[in-house]
Amino acid sequence: MSLPxxxxxxxxxxxITCALFLNLLHERIRTVKVISIVVAFAxxxxxxxxxxxxxxxxxxxxxxxxxxSADLPTLITGTALYIFHPAITYVYGSAQKLMIFIxxxxxxxxxxxxxxxxxxxxxxxxxxxxxxIASITAMLLSDDIFNLYVFFEIAALAQVGIVLVSKIKNNxxxxxxxxxxxxxxxxxxxxxxxxxxxxxxNVNITDIVYSIRxxxxxxxxxxxxxxxxxxxxxxLYGTGLPPFHVIKxxxxxxxxxxxxxxxxxxxxxxLVAFGVIxxxxxxxxxxxxxxxxxxxxxxxxxxxxMAITQTDFKRLIAFLAVGELGYIGAGFGLGxxxxxxxxxxxxxxxxxxxxxLFIGFGTIMxxxxxxxxxxxxxxxxxxxxxxLFVLLAGIALAGVPPFNxxxxxxxxxxxxxxxxxxxxxxxxxxxxxxxxxxFMRAFHTIYLRPKPVDLEIKxxxxxxxxxxxxxxFLAICLLLGLYPHLATNFLQGLAMSIT
Amino acid sequence: MIEYIFMITAxxxxxxxxxxxDLLKVAILTGIPGASIAFLYQYLQAPDVALTQxxxxxxxxxxxxxxxxxxxxxxxx
Amino acid sequence: xxxxTQLAALFTAGALIVIGIFGALFLDNLIKKVIALAFIxxxxxxxxxxxxxxxxxxxxxxxxxxxxxNFSQNASYPLPYALVLTSIVIGASTMAVMLGIIIILNKxxxxxxxxxxxxx
Numbered sequence: 001m002s003l004p005x006x007x008x009x010x011x012x013x014x015x016i017t018c019a020l021f022l023n024l025l026h027e028r029i030r031t032v033k034v035i036s037i038v039v040a041f042a043x044x045x046x047x048x049x050x051x052x053x054x055x056x057x058x059x060x061x062x063x064x065x066x067x068x069s070a071d072l073p074t075l076i077t078g079t080a081l082y083i084f085h086p087a088i089t090y091v092y093g094s095a096q097k098l099m100i101f102i103x104x105x106x107x108x109x110x111x112x113x114x115x116x117x118x119x120x121x122x123x124x125x126x127x128x129x130x131x132x133i134a135s136i137t138a139m140l141l142s143d144d145i146f147n148l149y150v151f152f153e154i155a156a157l158a159q160v161g162i163v164l165v166s167k168i169k170n171n172x173x174x175x176x177x178x179x180x181x182x183x184x185x186x187x188x189x190x191x192x193x194x195x196x197x198x199x200x201x202n203v204n205i206t207d208i209v210y211s212i213r214x215x216x217x218x219x220x221x222x223x224x225x226x227x228x229x230x231x232x233x234x235x236l237y238g239t240g241l242p243p244f245h246v247i248k249x250x251x252x253x254x255x256x257x258x259x260x261x262x263x264x265x266x267x268x269x270x271l272v273a274f275g276v277i278x279x280x281x282x283x284x285x286x287x288x289x290x291x292x293x294x295x296x297x298x299x300x301x302x303x304x305x306m307a308i309t310q311t312d313f314k315r316l317i318a319f320l321a322v323g324e325l326g327y328i329g330a331g332f333g334l335g336x337x338x339x340x341x342x343x344x345x346x347x348x349x350x351x352x353x354x355x356x357l358f359i360g361f362g363t364i365m366x367x368x369x370x371x372x373x374x375x376x377x378x379x380x381x382x383x384x385x386x387x388l389f390v391l392l393a394g395i396a397l398a399g400v401p402p403f404n405x406x407x408x409x410x411x412x413x414x415x416x417x418x419x420x421x422x423x424x425x426x427x428x429x430x431x432x433x434x435x436x437x438x439f440m441r442a443f444h445t446i447y448l449r450p451k452p453v454d455l456e457i458k459x460x461x462x463x464x465x466x467x468x469x470x471x472x473f474l475a476i477c478l479l480l481g482l483y484p485h486l487a488t489n490f491l492q493g494l495a496m497s498i499t
Numbered sequence: 500m501i502e503y504i505f506m507i508t509a510x511x512x513x514x515x516x517x518x519x520x521d522l523l524k525v526a527i528l529t530g531i532p533g534a535s536i537a538f539l540y541q542y543l544q545a546p547d548v549a550l551t552q553x554x555x556x557x558x559x560x561x562x563x564x565x566x567x568x569x570x571x572x573x574x575x576x
Numbered sequence: 577x578x579x580x581t582q583l584a585a586l587f588t589a590g591a592l593i594v595i596g597i598f599g600a601l602f603l604d605n606l607i608k609k610v611i612a613l614a615f616i617x618x619x620x621x622x623x624x625x626x627x628x629x630x631x632x633x634x635x636x637x638x639x640x641x642x643x644x645x646n647f648s649q650n651a652s653y654p655l656p657y658a659l660v661l662t663s664i665v666i667g668a669s670t671m672a673v674m675l676g677i678i679i680i681l682n683k684x685x686x687x688x689x690x691x692x693x694x695x696x
Contacts, residue, residue: 145661153666159671164677172684176606176677177694183613183670187593187620190663194624197656249630502681510591512690513695517599522607524593529611532592539588542676543629544636551665552621555668560614562578564669567607567675575605576689 003310004053007050008092009057011100014042020132022123031481033115034124037167038132043133044104047097054143060087061290080216082147085204090141095344095494098487099269100137105341105476106265106355107133109469110258113359116463117258117366125165129262132158136266139273146192146203148273152189152238155266156182164260165250171254181237189234195227196281209280219284223298228282232291235278239271240297240322241329243304249318253371257362260314261355264321267349269324273342276331279340280498286381289335296329297424302432308436310415312371313361316442320397322434330410334419340495342411345487349404353397356473360390363462364446368455372444378451387447389470395473396477400437405478411488502542507511509535520575534555585626592619606681606688610674616689617667628656 018039025031063072063082076082111129115121116326127131133149135158143147163175197203199221200211210220235241240242240248248267252260258412275292282288303323328350331343363386366370380387398405399410409432414422512531519525533556539550592615599612629652638647640659682688 076659146662150666153670157670160592160673172677173694176674176681179670179674179677180600180609181614183610183674184597184616185672187616190620191593191623194620194627194656197624197659198627201653201655203655203659500580502581506584506588510595513592513595517595517603517608517612518580522605525608525611529614531584532615532618536588538624539585539622540625543585543625545625545628545657545660546635546637548657548664550624551661551664555664556618560668560671563672563675564607564611567679570679571607571688575608576687 003181004097005051005053007046007375008055008090008141012134012141013136013164014046014135015039015130019127019134023127023170025123029120032121032126036115036121036126040108042046043107044101045186047100047104050092050097052093052097054399055090056085056087057090057468058087059116060373079105080207080210080214080258081105083210084202084207085143087119088147089143089204089206090138091143092141094490096140098348098490099140099272099344099457100341102351102476103133103136103140103265103269104366105472106261106351108470109353109465110262111361112465113463113469114256114258114423115198116465122165125162125259125430126298127464128161128165129259132162132262132266134271136210136269138269142273143205144203145196145205145208145277145435146391148277149186149190149193152270153173153186154236154272156186156238159263159266162256162263163254166254166256166259167234168256170252174254176248176249181244183246183309185234188230189212189237190288191225192230192234195223195230197221199227205277205280212281212284220233224282225285225287228278228285228288232272232278232288235271235274236295237372238274238326241268241271241295241325242302243446245299245303245319245322248324249303249306249315252318252358253312257314257358257365260318260362261358263353264318264358264366265351267325267348268328268347268354272347275329276494277496279332279335283335283499289333291416292333293331293421293424295332298326298428299323299329300326300427301389304431304434308331308434308441311373313364313376313442313446314371316356316373317354317357317361319320322355323431323435324350324354325430327409327412330424331415332427333414334421334424335499336415336419337492337499338411338418339415340499341488341492342408342415344491344495345484346405346408346412348487348491349408349477350397351475352476353393353403353405356393356477357390357397360393360470361446363466366466367457367464369458370455373487375452376446377455378447379457380447382457385467386470387468387476391443392448392474393477394436394439396474396481398439399432400436401476404477404484407484411484431439463477502539505508505535505542508532510537522568522573524576526561526568529564530561531558533560559565582626585622585629589619589623589626592616592622594598599672604690606690606693607675609690610671613674614667614671616690617663621663624656624660624663628653652679670686 135155307319340474399405413425509532516528538551596616633652636651
């Protein structure tokens with residue numbers, strides 16, 4: 001085993017170990033700060049230095065790569081056993097590199113801001129954030145569907161934890177509701193995985209795909225269709241697509257701004273991780289594409305139209321975020337290489353832009369402790385810099401050039417036109433316009449209209465790190481918007497390999 | 500034949516435990532399906548899973564429920 | 577007679593999942609809801625274990641002194657069992673978190689009825 005490949009499991013192991021360690025010393029503030037800063041920097045840096053490759057846990061490579069296999073009888077070498085993966089396998093390619101890097105950047109700033117915005121940083125909060133980041137990283141890397149399920153559960157628990165520590169009104173109720181739904185949805189996901197295991201005898205996704213493509217099992221078996229629908233149900237729960245969009249957006253709005261920024265990144269990347277698997281395994285069933293497209297369109301329309309009626313600005317962004325998830329799902333549903341690349345690109349863009357929006361509007365909460373838009377106004381005077389950044393982020397979210405979401409939405413529209421589905425392109429463009437209008441209305445009420453008399457603005461300065469984070473997020477948006485090939489070149493390989 | 504007995508105790512135990520009004524009884528009765536499932540695991544040739552389930556399903560989980568009941572309220576309103 | 581074990585296990589799994597889903601949807605008491613959710617998890621685990629069962633087979637643990645050929649032909653499939661061990665522990669920990677939240681909510685509302693706490 002060469003040294004560079006060791007970095008692949010370390011992307012998961014380092015955050016988990018440090019998280020467990022931080023949880024033990026929540027009283028010692030200095031130690032907590034030092035360790036969290038070091039780990040936060042490690043999050044985006046490790047994926048940059050890791051080499052592409054495959055990691056077999058325990059070193060159990062498939063027999064075909066094993067030197068002892070030269071002496072094995074043809075009884076074994078002649079069958080598919082020879083190429084099956086006996087160990088949990090992590091695959092690290094260029095797409096994973098970009099997505100884990102982006103997740104790391106969001107995590108880095110979420111941790112930094114949470115360290116500097118509060119007087120006494122709590123080790124428990126950092127612990128939950130790191131656990132979530134580690135499990136989503138593992139979901140992106142893992143090629144083993146049961147390993148994916150385990151980290152899916154850990155991520156769900158971490159998300160609940162992030163909501164529980166926020167001390168926002170009614171956060172316990174929302175968390176309990178989310179967990180009760182999860183208590184139904186995750187056994188259903190497990191049942192889907194069990195059916196897949198029962199049919200193919202495997203949990204490694206590459207091997208499952210091999211079994212289906214090469215006729216080792218009957219691909220038209222109704223059990224596979226059942227497994228497909230059960231896994232899709234679990235996926236809907238984990239990512240907050242309809243019918244779970246209401247509870248998911250409630251979860252975002254009950255978390256602290258930094259927590260919400262991370263939660264939406266978790267949803268986006270778990271959508272990608274599961275979407276890739278669903279397309280890889282079940283893309284031969286026509287039902288899958290139709291269902292993915294339908295549910296994505298419903299998510300777009302429901303998410304964005306429900307955002308219009310909200311009065312709480314965090315809830316508004318949460319619904320917009322759910323609506324944007326629909327674009328990613330639509331990219332997967334189109335099923336072409338171009339469409340999936342566009343969907344993955346949109347995932348990368350959206351996780352940055354929505355994180356920026358949550359953090360940007362978080363400055364208002366920091367200044368006024370108020371989230372109701374009816375009671376807010378005239379914040380432009382109090383926070384001019386962050387107002388500018390938020391405005392740019394909202395423009396980016398709606399898909400206005402020169403920002404990154406413009407490029408990915410353009411790609412999505414082109415992909416749906418190429419697939420002969422102009423209706424979807426029209427809905428996408430319309431929903432972008434509605435997104436822009438919704439955002440501008442919120443921006444006007446919060447920043448531009450005269451300040452209500454009874455609104456108290458605290459005199460505390462916004463921490464520098466928050467502004468730095470917003471500038472860096474905007475810089476990434478602008479960079480990817482001007483040079484979209486920086487991202488699409490990384491993502492295209494994954495899209496080609498799964499179709 | 501003995502599997503069928505455990506099947507019946509598991510299902511009946513689950514139904515009966517959910518039908519009680521005294522929540523402490525509910526918590527304790529939860530152990531019955533847990534233990535029956537542990538025996539089923541044993542008959543399904545999985546002794547290590549059976550051991551885990553026997554500890555978790557018939558001891559730890561009911562104790563958790565009982566503790567939660569003692570910290571909240573005992574009778575369903 | 578031999579296949580009966582698997583059939584009994586599958587039937588139990590199905591019944592537990594159905595009971596659990598009914599309980600989770602229709603029971604008002606939060607602790608009972610959580611118990612019903614635990615039943616769904618148990619049912620899913622039992623289903624997973626019954627997949628690895630081999631009629632007339634032997635336990636998949638290789639002990640010294642066993643004949644290799646006999647073991648490899650008759651042992652049941654161990655992969656699902658390994659997965660279930662993880663799944664049981666995950667289920668128990670999720671449930672503990674839910675009970676913790678319920679205890680806190682009881683302090684706030686003085687009640688553990690779902691319609692009072694979760695209904696808005």
